[in-house]
Amino acid sequence: MSHQPPLVSIVIPCFNATRYIPETLNSLRAQTFRDFETILVNDGCPDTENLERVLEPYRDEIVYLKSGAWASISGSRNNGINASRAKYISLLDADDIFEPEYLSVMVGKLEADPGIDLVYSDATYFGGSPWDGRTFMTMNPVEGEVTLEKLITRECTIFISVTARRESLIRAGLFDTQVRGGEDWDLWMRVVRTGGKIVYDRRSLVRYRVRMGSMSSDKLDLLRNGLTVCQKYLAMSDVAGEERRLFEATAARYRANTDLVMGKQALYAGRRAEAIDLLSRANQTLNETQVALAIVALRLFPRLLHWYVRRRYPTEYVYLH
Secondary structure, eight states: SSSSSOOOEEEEOOOTTTHHHHHHHHHTOOSSSSEEEEEESSOOOOOOOHHHHHHHHGGGGEEEOOOOOOOHHHHHHHHHHHHSSSEEEOOOOOOOOOOTTHHHHHHHHHOOTTOEEEEEEEEEEEEESSTTOHHHHHHSSSOOOOOOOHHHHHHSSSSSOOEEEEEHHHHHTTTTTTTOOHHHHHHHHHHHHHHHHHHHHHEEEEEEOOOOTTTOOOHHHHHHHHHHHHHHTTTTTOOOOHHHHHHHHHHHHHHHHHHHHHHHHHHHOOOOHHHHHHHHHHHHHHHHHHHHHHHHHHHHHHHHHHHHHHHSSHHHHHHHO
16 A cells, blocks of 8 residues: 555445445446545444455455444444545445546545535435436435535435545534434534535436435434434524524424324324324424325325325335335
8 A cells, every 4th residue: 555645535334235345346446536545444244254255355455444343324434534544535335336437526626626625416326216217416406505504404415425625524523423314414514514615516426225224214214313413403502593493493394204204104004093193293384285185085085095005105115205
């Protein structure tokens, strides 16, 4: 390994992703930009023996960190960032794929404008989910400048595979290991709150694998985790005025959407009274016509609605997503 620090450190936490890691690492071999190191973090992977066997052909190409104790995805990413020798950090999940031009585009933007702290691109879903072929920005539209207000209200949602100045991530405090599920959103807000600038590129430069059982696949957990992040900021003394109002409004939407998902679960299972109660409570905040119509249908034609939902959506997972 060269004593000269690379320009980029790609940090990959690897936990229960052994079958996918060769495809991920092969995507790094295909990068047109070559001044990078790959830091793969194994913090207590239960499949370590197989993982290390699969990694053998790549061992000269990666920095392999192994602690033997799983803490959290945040802790693993922090360990990788702290071990980095580079000016820039690229985050990559162990089952996702960088397109060949990813690093070239991301580094090009950061090098061209020293005022940019973090940049992200669009990503295309794959892996056999109902979202295959769709893109992250199609499902999470963004327009204009990335501001703290847009981040708080989720008008702007940032895809996890960012490339950022290492010093900016450290200044923001890295990932909060006490936050589970919303740790990336939390960090992006802190980057902006500490004076950082975030930009995006609309090209799809990442392939984002969605799979059943992955950390990002449970919608109800994501909503609860989002509410936890809001509660973290509402407990901070320096969150006041308009910023506090925005967090309060976002927290209310998270509570309402949690009730909505639970209400849809009850509807799918045929629990009519529970579904009416949860959907009614959710719609006090959401005020959505479709939810109101579902409540009416549950009151007047519950069997017909239950039959229709079950016929149109083969599984509860598909219905909820």
